[in-house]
Amino acid sequence: MTDFVPLFALGELFPRGIIPYLLGGVLVGLGAAVIYLATGIIAGASTFLESTLSYVSDVPRFNRLTYVQSRDWRLVFTAGIVSGAAAYAVLFQGDLWTTEVQWWRLLGGGFLVGVGTRLGKGCTSGHGVCGIGSLSNTSVVNVATFLAFAIGTAQLVQALGVTP
Amino acid sequence: MSTELARRDPAERASDDRSGSDTADNRSPLVVPVIYIGGLLFGFGLAISGMARPEVVLDFLQFEDFGLLFVMGGAAVVTGITFTVATRFLHRAPLTATGYTRRLKSFDRNVVIGGTIFGIGWGISGICPGAAYASVGIGNYPILWAVAGMFLGAYAQGYWRTRRSLGTESTPETASS
Numbered sequence: 001m002t003d004f005v006p007l008f009a010l011g012e013l014f015p016r017g018i019i020p021y022l023l024g025g026v027l028v029g030l031g032a033a034v035i036y037l038a039t040g041i042i043a044g045a046s047t048f049l050e051s052t053l054s055y056v057s058d059v060p061r062f063n064r065l066t067y068v069q070s071r072d073w074r075l076v077f078t079a080g081i082v083s084g085a086a087a088y089a090v091l092f093q094g095d096l097w098t099t100e101v102q103w104w105r106l107l108g109g110g111f112l113v114g115v116g117t118r119l120g121k122g123c124t125s126g127h128g129v130c131g132i133g134s135l136s137n138t139s140v141v142n143v144a145t146f147l148a149f150a151i152g153t154a155q156l157v158q159a160l161g162v163t164p
Numbered sequence: 165m166s167t168e169l170a171r172r173d174p175a176e177r178a179s180d181d182r183s184g185s186d187t188a189d190n191r192s193p194l195v196v197p198v199i200y201i202g203g204l205l206f207g208f209g210l211a212i213s214g215m216a217r218p219e220v221v222l223d224f225l226q227f228e229d230f231g232l233l234f235v236m237g238g239a240a241v242v243t244g245i246t247f248t249v250a251t252r253f254l255h256r257a258p259l260t261a262t263g264y265t266r267r268l269k270s271f272d273r274n275v276v277i278g279g280t281i282f283g284i285g286w287g288i289s290g291i292c293p294g295a296a297y298a299s300v301g302i303g304n305y306p307i308l309w310a311v312a313g314m315f316l317g318a319y320a321q322g323y324w325r326t327r328r329s330l331g332t333e334s335t336p337e338t339a340s341s
Contacts (some may be wrong), residue, residue: 021238025238028294031205037250040263073195077202077206083200085207087301096304099307103306106307107309108285110314117292120276136267138269145276145283149286149287154288157222
């Protein structure tokens with residue numbers, strides 16, 4: 001009987017189990033590790049936004065040497081992410097999957113993500129995966145900040161009755 | 165306030181350039197294929213984990229499913245072991261001859277301000293940059309709204325920060341307005 005309670009609680013916390021999450025996380029880490037071991041490059045996903053803008057904009061910030069030198073491989077990295085997810089979809093998903101989240105949330109939230117990740121020097125992959133993996137204090141502070149505000153905001157969105 | 169920011173900017177830039185060896189250009193013809201393969205694993209992992217679906221991320225943020233902890237945790241453990249082993253025991257990356265470094269970005273208040281803005285955006289939309297690219301891959305075409313938003317946001321902050329630092333250089337005494 002006593003064993004039942006924690007099992008039930010775990011089921012509540014992880015209604016989809018933990019295997020897909022853990023497997024996915026390990027693969028994300030391996031993707032970053034392969035690139036790092038072969039090239040020394042610490043990959044992040046959000047710098048792509050600015051480095052790609054350097055192709056079309058002459059705003060000096062986007063044309064910093066570090067962005068112009070890395071913009072080609074960042075494009076390749078992003079193409080890899082899209083293709084890897086597409087391979088998953090072909091193998092295990094069958095049909096297209098589309099979100100129910102409203103377009104205005106995607107656009108407005110995306111805008112803030114674009115501002116915030118670049119101002120804060122990284123996102124879930126740069127700070128969250130590589131920065132935490134590097135035990136960087138800057139990244140720990142950034143991740144704690146964005147997690148706290150994301151949780152607060154998502155709970156507020158839910159409380160306002162906006163779904164999903 | 166602006167003057168301070170402009171003064172710090174070059175130093176920040178220099179330290180960020182040093183911290184990541186991400187300026188390494190294609191020194192070996194294998195660099196691009198390896199980055200593509202790494203991206204494939206990365207995107208495949210994001211798709212399996214469910215992070216490519218904003219609903220899964222929102223379930224996590226709304227405390228309905230804590231599985232996402234294992235995505236970031238699992239990934240950080242793998243990169244953590246890799247960074248530790250490489251920086252301690254390996255010499256140089258074979259394809260670029262770059263030395264192995266950890267990802268250590270300089271700290272300033274933008275790290276907190278940016279994290280706050282990113283967090284609010286993530287909480288509204290349930291999507292972050294890497295997951296957005298993966299979401300395109302699973303056929304989630306409405307996510308292009310989010311990708312467009314991210315580019316607009318990245319452009320807006322770059323434009324604004326450039327204007328701000330140019331403005332402080334020419335008229336430093338009125339810049340704090």
